[in-house]
Amino acid sequence: MNDIWAGIAAAIRLILTADADLVEISLRSLQVTLSALAIACLIALPLGTFLAIQRFRFRRGVIAVLNALMGLPPVVVGLVVYILLSRAGPFGVLNLLFTPTAMVIAQVIIITPLIASITHQAMRDLWAEYHDLLISLNTGKLQRVATLIRDGRRSLMTAALAGFGRAIGEVGAIMIVGGNIEHHTRVLTTAIALETGRGDFALALGLGFVLIGLALGVNLLTHWLGRTEVEGRW
Amino acid sequence: MVSLFPLTLTEGLVRRRGQVIMGPVSLTVEGRGLTVLMGPNGAGKSTLLKALHGIERLSAGRLRHGCPSDQSHAAQAFVFQTPVVLRRSVAANLAYPLKLHGVGRAERARLIEDWSARIRLSDRLDQPAARLSGGERQKLATARALIRSPQLLFLDEPTANLDGRSTREIEDLLRAARDGGTRIVMATHDFAQARRLADDAWFMMNGRIVETGPSPQFFDTPARSETRAFLRGDILE
Secondary structure, three states, X not given: OHHHHHHHHHXXXXXXXXXXXXXXXHHHHHHHHHHHHHHHHHHHHHHHHHHHHOOOOOXXXXXXXXXXHOOOOHHHHHHHHHHHHOOOOOOHHHOOOOOXXXXXXXXXXXXXXXXXXXXXXXXXXXXXXXXXXXXXXXXXXXXXXXXXXXXXXXXXXXXXXXXXXXXXXXXXXXXXXXXXXXXXXXXXXXXXXXXXXXXXXXXXXXXXXXXXXXXXXXXXXXXXXXXXXXXXXX | OOOOOOEEEEEEEEEEOOEEEEEEEEEEEOOOOEEEEEOOOOOOHHHHHHHHHOOOOOOEEEEEOOOOHHHHHHHEEEEOOOOOOOOOEHHHHHXXXXXXXXXXXXXXXXXXXXXXXXXXOHHHOOOEHHHOOHHHHHHHHHHXXXXXXXXXXXXXXXXXXXXXXXXXXXXXXXXXXXXXXXXXXXXXXXXXXXXXXOOEEEEEEOOEEEEEEEHHHHHHOOOOHHHHHHHHOOOOO
């Protein structure tokens, strides 16, 4: 219990003193996670929506695979990305290993199936509601996807936030491909792992509370910007 | 603008899971006026309307329009029994079909103002359409269908489960549309409404049209025993 109080005290001290290291790794955490989230959303939102409206051979199989990929073990993803980006790997020439870009790549792979799958579920229900009308209006596929994404934006925001939550708390993959290098690839989660390993539980807990605060802050900000629960049912 | 008419369905048949749901039906829709489509539940009315609109794929037969098929959809609209409103404001719902067809901003604003006044929702343009009552939603769906002045409008029991006032307002919209030159084909279970609105009527049973006729004749002196029984209020299977 003492460790928890010490952790809270450490978190407050770090925030109040605007600790330079804390600010740096917090900003890097946000930068990596938000970059990964933006890229994953660009892929996953249209993909999930497309899967909801388009019938094609093996569609169920594709959806089943997508759902299964939600459970991708981050450590394995990290390992595969590491091999691909290592000097001997096919993308070694790009020199991306142990850079924030490598961490973004790993996070994109981890959260894209999650966002796409939640998007698919939400868009499937909305498509059932809109189907007759949009067919009747002779909309094209792109118009249907655009309409569903626009009108289902609150559900998509939930999908994106789920992706954000998974990415900001991720440690296994980014530790492997980022290397937890100070002032370069260290982020909140890898710093927590490091301080725990060193036995400085108070600092690790302090960083953990900052991480939770950051995640909550982004969620609340998103809900506020999205005016959730303000404009009636939608 | 090219004419959608004559719209001809030849030996149209819809089969689902090996069972014939509708047809074979052959008919031609042209000219002006309002046709009511009547018949017992499961007769195939909704399927026929959707087949004529082109959103129900025919298992056999052919649907032809007086204009090229790629232009036929733009000239017609459909109002469903359960109104589908987009998860947007009332104004955005009215704007949606206009935007799809590239209507300019100024013209869109004019039409939205005009149609929202007709359905008495001018003061609620910015409200989410979900906050509307059932009757208001159906009026909105009808106005959204009519806002582009379609040549042909299909309605599938648009006033089912609505109160008297909403029903009257929707009927007024339909009369105005018909008088403005829109050809209307509407399925209804409401005999009184059919009498009030119909210029002619089709009667369906077991997936086929068994009787057609101009309004007073169809209701007063139907030729077939099934039609007479239906109009008497007998239960038909």
